[in-house]
Amino acid sequence: MRLTTISLATVSLGTLLAFGLLASTPAMALDTTRLAPKDVSFSFEGPFGTYDRGALQRGYQVYKEVCSACHSAQHLAFHNLDEPGGPEFTEAQARALAAAVKVPAGPNDRGETVDDKGTPISRSATLADHLPSPFPNEEAARANNGGALPPDLSMVVKARESGPQYVYSILTGFTAHPPAGFKVIDGKYFNPYFEGWNIGMPPPLKDGTVTYSDGTKATVEQEAHDVVTFLAWASEPKMEERKRFGFGVMVFLILLAGVLYASYRKVWKDAH
Amino acid sequence: MDAGTRRDFLYVASGALGGVGLAAMAWPFIDQMNPTSATLAAGTTEIDLSPIQVGQQVVFKFRGHPLFVRRRTPAEIAEANAVDVNSLPDPLAYNDNLADNAPATDANRATKPEWLILIGVCTHLGCTPTVSTPQMPQGDYGGWLCHCHGSQYDTAGRIRKGPAPRNLEVPQYAFLSATRVMVG
Amino acid sequence: MSGPSTYKPNSGFERWLDTRLPLPRLLHDTIHTFPTPRNLNIWYTFGAILTFCLGIQIVTGIVLAMHYVANAGLAFDSVESIMRDVNYGWLIRYMHSNGASMFFLAVYIHMFRGLYYGSYKAPRELIWIIGVLIYVLMMATAFFGYVLPWGQMSFWGATVITNLFSAIPVVGKGIATWLWGDFAVGDATLNRFFSLHYLLPFIIAGVVGLHIWALHVPGNNNPLGIDVKSPQDTVPFHPYYTVKDAFYLTLFVILFAIFVFYAPNFFGNPDNYQQANPLVTPPDIVPEWYLLPFYAMLRSIPNKLMGVIVMAGAMITLVFIPWLDTSRVRSCRFRPLMKQFFWGFAVACVALGYCGSQSVDASVAGIPLVWVARVATFYYYAFFWLIMPIVGLIETPKKIPASIAQSVLGDTAAAPAE
Helix, strand or coil, rough: CCHHHHHHHHHHHHHHHHHHHHCCCCCCCCCCCCCCCCCCCCCCCCCCCCCCHHHHHHHHHHHCCCCCHCCCCCCCCCHHHHCCCCCCCCCEEEEEEEHCEEECCCCCCCCCCCCCCCEEEEEEEECCCCCCCCCCCHHHHHHCCCCCCCCCCCCCCCCCCCHHHHHHHHHHHHHHCCCCCCCCCCCEEEEECCCCCCEEECEEEEEEECCCCCCCCCCCCHHHHHHHHHHHHHCCCCCHHHHHHHHHHHHHHHHHHHHHHHHHHHHHHCCC | CCCHHHHHCCCCCHHHHHHHHEEEEHHHHHHCCCCCCCHHHCEEEEEECCCCCCCCEEEEECEEEEEEECCCHHHHHHHHHHCCCCHHCCEEEEEEECCCCCCCCCCCCCCCEEEEEEECCCCCCCCEEEECCCCCCCCCCEEEEECCCCCEEECCCCCCEECCCCCCCCEEEEEEEEEECECH | CEEEECCCCCCCCHHHHEEEEEHHHHHHHHHHEEECCCCCCCHHHHHEEEEEEEEHHHHHHHHHHCCCCCCCCHHHHHHHHHCCCCCCHHHHHHHHHHHHHHHHHHHHHHHHHHHHHHHCCCCHHHHHHHHHHHHHHHHCCCCCHHHHCCCCHHHHHHHHHHHHHHHHCCCCCHHHHHHCCCCCCHHHHHHHHHCCCCCCCHHHHHHHHHHHHHHHHCCCCCCCEEEEEEEEHHHCCCCCCCHHHEEHHHHHHHHHHHHHHHHHCCCCCCHHEEECCCCCCCCCCCCCHHHHHHHHHHHHHCHHHHHHHHHHHHHHHHHHEEEECCCCCCCCHCCCCHHHHHHHHHHHHHHHHHHHCCCCCCECCCCHHHHHHHHHHHHHHHHHHHHHHHHHHHHCCCCCCCCCCHHHHHHHHHCCCC
16 A cells, blocks of 8 residues: 555656656656566575475465466466476365366367357366466457466566566566656556566565465565466476486486596506 | 406496496486376366266267267166176176276176276277167167177177177276266 | 408308498498597597487487477477476477587587698598588578477577578579468478478488598598508507597586586577567577577678678688698697687687677677677688688798607607697
8 A cells, every 4th residue: 555655656756757857858768678687596496406395386376366367377287286396286186276277168069169148168177187378369368458468477487588586576576666757658567677667467466465375474575486486387397307317417427427537547548 | 467357347337337327318218208297187087977868878088089988777787787708709807997807797897887988999990889779779789889890799898799809998987976987 | 541451250140241231340440440540639529429419419309209299380389298298308308409509519619620730631621521511401400490499589580591591682582482481481481491300410410421431531630730650650449539539428418418407498598488479579589509600790791682691601611721721731739820810710709609699789898799790700701711821821830740659659748738
């Protein structure tokens, strides 16, 4: 509440100043290059990093309750939720999470995919289903979001430079105040971590937006941290397996290099 | 002599270690051809039995094959029970829920006699047999007739006449409730 | 030097095989007894490393092709399915994508070794030319391969490069349409690129066979650049170079493993994890790092056709090197002046690579990078067409050792450390 008032005040003041400036002097071009992402670290970074299971499960909750209204995550399937290396819900929990989600049903016996009112027929998802998209196509998504397309989130962390830090900064960056002289475009929101500073997404997270079942306090930073962890896993579900395999490979290769070096020296000892 | 054996041991050790590494790295390239986790997840089908009427068969898709779910009438169940298993061309149950040598009694073909669940692939050359109904009988045994080469199955899906060597396969399944069954 | 074969079949089976298909004899002569100069250093291990890289790319590529779908609507998803669902699919994919970078790293080192030690000079001119052919085939293969995941960079990189052909006067537009199979890069383009990407590595393998065959006529060059004069100058390839190649190959594989397991997207561009969108151009279109120097040359020339000619000319120039260098001395170890220009050339290549990675209007310390690229392109051409001919004639080389054996076994304290 307080933040909104301050933002409103600042924007108003800024706008007034801007008008004043415009009236008296030629407009100065503002460099709206996005700010460098915030320097936050995550448990999964580094050669021995792993995903925090609790963060992954809480992150799924944030995705499901907040983000999935506009953002698809189509490369994720419900069966990924109980697989090792991920949130590691039990199979029963994963089935329940799937059953709580509706997906378009295939044609019924009469070959229909919509009912008499034109609503698409849906069924509960199973483990085999991918997470459904909130919109049937790109045009519907744009129409519902002021012309901007909410990107699919299953790869977003890999599809951005410094992905985890970038997404975290966007999610927690709405509290910044627009500087004097910057006008936020109608229907957009100010976020200095987004290129151009005008973002189509309204601030999705507030303190207590979700209520965590494990009792963790749901501050904006916590929610952002958890959903970024979840999205990082969504981009790279095999990361833990990769690092584990890699450790074995490195140990083996170093051993092999040692043995081969000794052989090399032995073979060449008499040659020089 | 000592230096010679030590050198040989070193070479053998290098070669062996290299070979082990190569063999270990071969596994991922072999395993990648196994069914993917998506295929495995899609490998089970949950079926809602409530809309199926007595005497009706519904065909579902299961692992790329037709799946026959038939709600048998008491007459069909009695007919299946009356058959002497030893006189059958294939006396084995061919039921994935049981041991390989289980006999083809009706109880071994349908745990709940009312519900007969079969893979709808003729065991001769793979065609889909046609179900026999009182309105349109197929074959002489009240079960199925395969139109490709004339194999005839009875009301427990067992081969009775024709070139098919085995009874229709019973897949793995488990009842989740009176009206829901999980196949696979 | 190739001489009469010394292979003696050891068993009845070997004798039977030898008279019908002398494969064991071929292996014996080429990688067992083959006399190899005894002074080869680490830079000479990259031929074996490159063969390993080609093998890795072919094996991982064939396996990926079991799961990949070459259709514009399905390609991106099929790659993600490989990463997520196929058992060890992530491993095979990352080996293939990082393997390509390792392949080019090795080939650049291999080529620079050839330049430094004069391995392109008579009688090895054809080995060099075949090598240039392999390099061009590698670049084509890599270009086609990068399009296949159908990400933003895949699509737009393909668009930029295929559009270059439209710069050719008169027939350019027709050629571009013919390459695309459509009015722009699309599904038809993707399908044919997949076919060619599968084909070219086997062509490369055949040309590599020619490359090694041509090498085995005169035998290897060596860091001193002097000919083998007696058997004392050489050692049999096995066990001396089999074990040395195995060791350095293992070090190379350690570097490869670090990328595959701990930084698998280091060489890549995040934009390629976004599905191709013909309606949205990414802010910066950048090829993979190993194509950046040529990309920088292309962009440094304001005229589109001239840019294509300069870029293509840079590759064609490589073919003429054996005749451009007038020096009687092969190895830069004994060419103090040429050595400096060589390192200047290396710096120019790295500078070009850096310029190619930045946006066209970027500057560093106030200097627009497009001018850095122009200077570096000029140096590239000057190095081959001016410096090589002139320096060979005016340079005073250092004193060359009498023989390899004398250099290696005799006065070891005098062996230069480079």
